[in-house]
Amino acid sequence: MPHSSRHYNPNHEGHKTDHSLQHHHHVPKTIPHDVPGSGGIKVPDGLYVGAGISTAAAGLAPQAVYNGGYTGATDIYIRIANGGAGQSGLIGAWADAFIQYSVGKGHAPFLIAWYLGDTTESLGLIEAGEVDIAVTYNEAAELQSINSGASSKRVYGFRDHFLIVGPKSNPAGLDGSTDTALQMCNKIVSSGNKDVVTPPDPSIRPPTRFLSRYDKSATNIKESQLFITIGQVPWALAYSKWYHQYPQFPLQALKAASVLDEYTLTDRGTLLSSPPSVTSALVIYKAGGDEQPDDILLNPAHVLLGAKKLEAKYTSICDQFMDWVVMKDGGQKVIREFVKNGEVLYSEAPSS
Template identity: 60%
Template sequence: MVHLSTILSLVALVFQPGPAVSLEQHQNSSASSDGAQEVYNGGFSNAQTVKLRIGNGGAGQSGLVKAFADAYIQYSVGQGSSPFLVEWFLGDTTQSLAKLASGAIDVALTYNEAAENASIKSGAGVQRSLAFIDHFWLVGPPSNPANLSTVGDTVLDMFNKLVTMGNADQAVPPTDRVPTRFLSRYDKSATNIKESQLFITIGQVPWALAYSNWYHQYPRFPLQALQGASLLEEYTLTDKGTWLSSPSNVTSNLIVYKQGLEPSASNSIPGDDTTILLNPCAAVLGSQTLDNAVAKDFMKWLLSDDGGQKVVRGFKKNGVQLYAPASKA
C-alpha cells in the first residue's frame, strides 16, 4: 500500500514549478536571459559573446552537452579563436527540432531519425550526422508486480506482461502489494516515441480510449520522470545516461529489468533486444545560425575521433561510461 508520506511527496513532485537541474550542471555556467538552460565558457571567465546554441534533453541533464561545449571552446581557443560562450537549450527531440526550425538554436542533438530527416527535407536542417549512442533501459520496482524475468523475457515479453498485469490489477486492485503501473513521459520525446513503438509492436495502445488507468501519463524531463517512477514504484522506460546521472536515493528504489547494448559478435541479431533498445543521437545543423562558420566547425569537431568522439568515450559517472561513440553503430 502507498503510505501518506509517499502521497504527499508525490503531490510536491507533480506541482513543482519546473525541471530541476543538479548542482554539478551549474558549475562554471550561468542561466541565460534568452531562455537557455545553461551557458558554458570553457573555463574562460572573459568570454562574453555567444557563438553556438545547442538543443537537447537528457544529454544536457547528464552533463554531456557541457562537456562538449567546454571541450570545443578550449579547442577553438587553441586554434586561435577568442574565448566565447555556448548555450544549452533544454528540450526533447520534438522541442529541439522546433527550436532549430525557428532559428532559436544552431545544432539539435536529437533521437528520432524520421523527424531529423524531415527537418533536413524541410530546409530547417542542412546536415544530419550520428553523434553518439545512448541506451534505453526498462526499469521498475524491486517488488516486480508484473513478474518480469530478467533471464527468459525479451523486452516485448516484458511489455506484454505489463499490459496483462496492469489490466488485471485495474480490474481487481491488489491489497497485498503495489499495483502494476507504467510511467510514460507522454511528451513526444524520443523516449515516449520508443515506448509507444514497443506497445504498438505488441498490438497495444494504452493511451487511447478507453484509457488504461495503469498507464501513468507524466510529462516531465528525463531526470524528473525517473524520480517519479522511483517514488511511485512504477515501471518506466529511461536511458542509461539518465540512470547514471540520477542520485542513489532514486535508483536504489528501482531495478533494471532490460537494457540495450551495442551490437557485438555475440548479440547482433536484427530485431533483438540489443537493436530495439539502442538510442542513437544525431546532430542536426540548422539553416539559421548565429555564426555559420562556428556551427559548421562544431559539427566537424563533434564527429572527429580526437574531438567530440573523444569526449563521448571519456564521459563517465562513477567510473561507468554513459554513452558510446558513433562508431559503435
C-alpha cells in the same frame, strides 16, 4: 514570441551559468501534487516539476551557458537544444572541450548555450531558428527536418541505450534473463489490466503501473512504438488506468517512477546521472546494447545543424563544431571519457 539572444548577461533573470565548470543545472520550481493528464495517480508534493520547465515557457533563456574556463567571454556563438544529455552534463562537457579546442586553434574565447528541450521541442527550435544545433534521438523526425530544409546537416553523435526499469517487487513478473522487451510490455499490460479489476493487497505488493513521459520526447515515441508493436494503445480513450501520464524531463520522470513503484522506459545516461536515492529502488529488467544495430532499445543520438542563415562568424564556428563532434580526438574522445558514478554513460558513434 521571445527569442534567444547571442549576448549573455549572467545577471539576467532566467539565465544560468556555471563558472566552476561542474555543470550545476537549473532545477525549475515545483508545484504541489499531480495535475490533469497525469493518469489519475496521485504524485507526492514537489515531485511534479512543471513551472518554467520548457524552453518556450522560459522565454528561451538557456538552461546553462558554458565558457570553457574563459570567464571574460560574453558572446554566445553556438546555441544547442537537447534534453537528457544536457541533464547528464554531456552537452556541457562537449561545449567546454570544443571552446578549449577552438581557442587552441587561435579563436577568441566564446560561449555555448544549452537550451533544455526534448527531441520534438529541439527540432521545433531549430526550425524556428532559435537554436543553431539540436541533439536528438528520433531518426524519422530528424530526416524530416533535413527533408523540409529546417536542418542542413546530420551526423551521428553517440549511442545511448534505452532501459526498461521498475520496482524491486516486480509485480508484472518480468524475467530479465528470458523476456524480450516486447514480452515485458505484454506482461505489464496484462498485469496492469488485472490489477485494475482486482487491486492487490498493498501490504504484499504494489499494483502494476507504467510511467510514461507522454511528452513527444524520443523516449515517449519509443515507448509508444513498443506498445503499438504488441497491439496496445494504453493512452487512447478511455486510457488504461495503470498507464501513468507524467510529461516531464528524464531525471524528474525517473525519480517519479522510483518513488511510485512504477515501471518506465528510461535511458542509461539518465539512470547513471540519478542519485542513489532514486536508483536504489529500481531494477534494470532489460537494456539496449551496441552489438545489434537493429536492437529495439538502442537509442542513437544525432547532431543536426540548423539551416537558417547566420552571421558568418557564427556559421563558421557551428560548422567546425559539427566536424569536431565526430572526430576521434574531439567529440568522440569526450564520449569515451564521460563518466558518472564510475561508469561511462554513452558509447561512441559507430564507425561508418
